[in-house]
Amino acid sequence: MQRVTIAISLPLTGDPGVGAASARDGALLAIEDFELDGYLVRTLVLDHAVNGTYDERQGADDMTELVANEDVIAVVGPFNSAVARAQIPIGNQAGLLQCSPATTNPGITSGPAGADLRRANPDRIAFIRVSTTDDFQGPALARFGFDELDLRRVAVIDDGQAYGDNLANAFGSEFQRLGGTVVERRTVQAGIDDEAVVVEELRGSDPDGVLFGGLTITGGAAFRHQMGVAGMGDLAFLAGDGIVDGPGSVGESYIGLTGPAAANSFGAIAAIAEFPGRDAFSVRYLEAFSTWPGAYSAPGHACAEVILDSIRVAAARGVVTREAVRAAATDTTRTFDTVLGPLQFDEVGDTSLKVVSIYGVDPAAANGTGDWIYDSQVTLGGE
Incomplete structure (x- = not known):
């Protein structure tokens, strides 16, 4: 049995905590429902809120910790674009995949600013997001x-x-x-x-x-x-x-x-509220957490689905490694079936779903x- 860990890096306390916690729970629900022979998926949750708000330095420290943890295969997060700016260079250098349910600043992926964040490996995208910009x-x-x-x-x-x-x-x-x-x-x-x-x-x-x-x-x-x-x-x-x-x-x-x-x-x-499986997802979420989904519950779930599908692809190809999961998730020819509906990622990691x-x-x-x-x-x- 191979054990792999999906980390969740979000600001879970203070002002951003309400939305971020719903993204966390959506991701946890997807991971709980995942089954793959020969693999056990665990989670590691880190909170990078400090004094009631997200903290870029703590976010960077958390990403450094996750990179050093060889069991971590991918990360759901972050929630805020400012933290993404601090985390993306670290993940890009290590080839550790991140999927954000909520970041919206165009400059963390596109143009010269986006390119600068991944200057360690310009052609190896390690950051994707299901939120539009x-x-x-x-x-x-x-x-x-x-x-x-x-x-x-x-x-x-x-x-x-x-x-x-x-x-x-x-x-x-x-x-x-x-x-x-x-x-x-x-x-x-x-x-x-x-x-x-x-x-x-x-x-x-x-x-x-x-x-x-x-x-x-x-x-x-x-x-x-x-x-x-x-x-x-x-x-x-x-x-x-x-x-x-x-x-x-x-x-x-x-x-x-x-x-x-x-x-x-x-x-x-920048999150989809109406999607075909919304009612069924809401009931499943209510059963799991005794509350209705928040605005970012489905995006958090979708990020985890992308990562889990990439683990499945990597396993079918023979080995589940960080690089295999990253490569599968950032393949621009792949379509991922998620709770939000089918989606793809472009050459800089942005979603094909432009819905607000x-x-x-x-x-x-x-x-x-x-x-x-x-x-x-x-x-x-x-x-």
Whole structure:
């Protein structure tokens, strides 16, 4: 009996812990259901959250530890693009496969920035992801706002950081292409700019909605709170996955910090919510964990499925090694049958599934504390 280990490297405590834990449990479920004669698959779970948030240095240390553990054949994770930047060079140098259920920054795989992260072995991809990227998340929000909310005049704000700026720019380009108008384009940095002053200035532009590129902790909650104070809470507030961070019962979440002003807020998650096997998966997940799947449960499951299928392929070829599993998973000609549906990875490890799900705040959910409820999903690419 050959024993192999699949590691799970995610930030499992603090602000990102809700989503990351659902990805962990999805992966564990897939591994639990896996059977292959002659092989026993074990798991090793590492938490790289420090002081309530993801930590790049801890993520790098964990990846170094996993590389040194000869039993580890592949890794599910990380959850955040900043940690991916720290981990990818380590995994690339060692040839240790990673599959991320949630990272969205285009630069960790594509272009000069992506190439620089794998400079040790430029042609040996060791990082793949089942989540699509921010350059699709922004346009999906634009289409949702234009088509479903009938927005035509939107103020576009970013938090001054790479994620927020990329998301805001991608939204603005698509919204204008659809025929909408960007009435304001501003950078508002938490702790530097006065959100109350900016909100009052926006009033004069007469927007019917606001797009915020950033996170709860980088100004998303503070900006929306000030909109409520200023009597602008009826305007739609759109953002990426950086604000979809749990129900109002979680005090440091977007809903917890904004309170009643969270109503009319919508967040995009680069994860597929509607898929053919959704009902059966939900029942199986409920049986295993006594709770319904989270937004990243199925992506976590899909990552594990890709790794497990690659183990099966390697075994059929005679030997299960890190390199054999990595090569099978990154083969651009292979199609993987996952809970999300059939998917492939391109030459830099990005998924063929360009789908973004939209969630809205229901103030009455979660026993009246408010929670994110799935609304719809947008499919992009190949049009």
